[in-house]
Amino acid sequence: MFDLELIFNSLPLLGLGALVTMEITAVAVAFGVCIGLFIGIAELSSYAWLRLPAKVYVDFIRGTPLLVQIFIIYFALPALIGMRIEPFVAAVTACSINSGAYVAEIFRSGIQSIDRGQREAGRSLGLTWGQTMIFIIIPQAFRRIIPQLGNEFIAMLKDSSLVSVIGFEELTRKGQLIIASTYGSLEIWTAVAILYLIMTLSISRLVAYLEKKFNTKKVS
């Protein structure tokens, strides 16, 4: 009934898929944090030419499905630029741009949560706006948003399964391929689910550890 041997035989392939899933998630979140930091700061800018495009970007990305964003980048964009885009590049790009919008909101609220007296203290000492951000505001905001960034990492890891639709062979796609040749839906999807679970639980453990570690250096 439940073919354990099939799972064992498929594990190397599924494990490889899990590694690819980790890779694409890590790259997407890394880019997402960079994009999100800049967009999040831009959202708080007093200059409309910075603030408005940032808001449009965040609204557009958060208001449309990731699946559609993947299709736009993989199918629609090549028609526009007349060049084929590799599934890996399309997958990472779509996930990074998507993650960037969510991370931007995390950074925006994190920065806003820092008491404005901190900024005033920095500026009154003669630090520039940039120095105040880099040395005073962002380090404090970053500590506060570690839990939300962890959640975003986990959400991205799960959502990355969507890039299987463009044939990119991460964990979900690997599962589909194995089932196509073995018909072991029950076993393989169970195994795939457990592998996702192992990854998400590991990340939340890691985040909990980081949170604890940073909180030993107190944030008021």
Next chain:
Amino acid sequence: MIKIQGLHKSFGSHEILKGIDLEVNKSEVVVVIGPSGSGKSTLLRCVNYLEVPTAGKIFIDGEQIEPSTNINRIRAEVGMVFQHFNLFPHMTVLQNIMLAPLKVRRQDPKEAETQARELLARVGLSEKADAFPDELSGGQQQRVAIARALAMRPKIMLFDEPTSALDPEMVNEVLDVMRDLAESGMTMMCVTHEMGFARQVADRVLFVDEGQILEQGTPEQMFSNPQSERAKDFLSKIL
């Protein structure tokens, strides 16, 4: 040292400062008193442009602050101490004091540390160099904040209700540091409700009400013989 001409400040349609003219000389200690909401904190915050004036001119050490002025250079010369200390909670006491000298003055790290330790000794907190702000009492935090401001070797010190957030038993340790500073010849502008301090240390007391300097004089004149009804009324409530 500080010269203010025709200073106005509005927040939206609400006018907080309605034309302030003021000169503060070198080494002078000016205490600003007045009811809450009178604009005294806003006046102080306009001096280092934490609030941008709606109209009027401000000169610091003879130099007019204009839109083209590098305001960071001016602020480096004007130390400020806040009601709520505003120490950087993610840094140790020593790092709090060294940050601006390192980043703004580009001081040598060794030199900055030596100076930071000297300042800590001056405010009586040598043993707290490696503590984080939230491990200190309010009075200790405020003394660190004063040391942090002094590390920039400012020409002027602004105090915005420095003891208002403190438990009563900690007020004096902060006032003592401010008194020493005044005696060392620092030019100071203090918004405070500590009338004992004003009487003892101030060269001049300003009474601000509804965005204007209603009355000013020596502490003696102001406290024993106020001229305006508003000042009499205010002083009778707090003395």
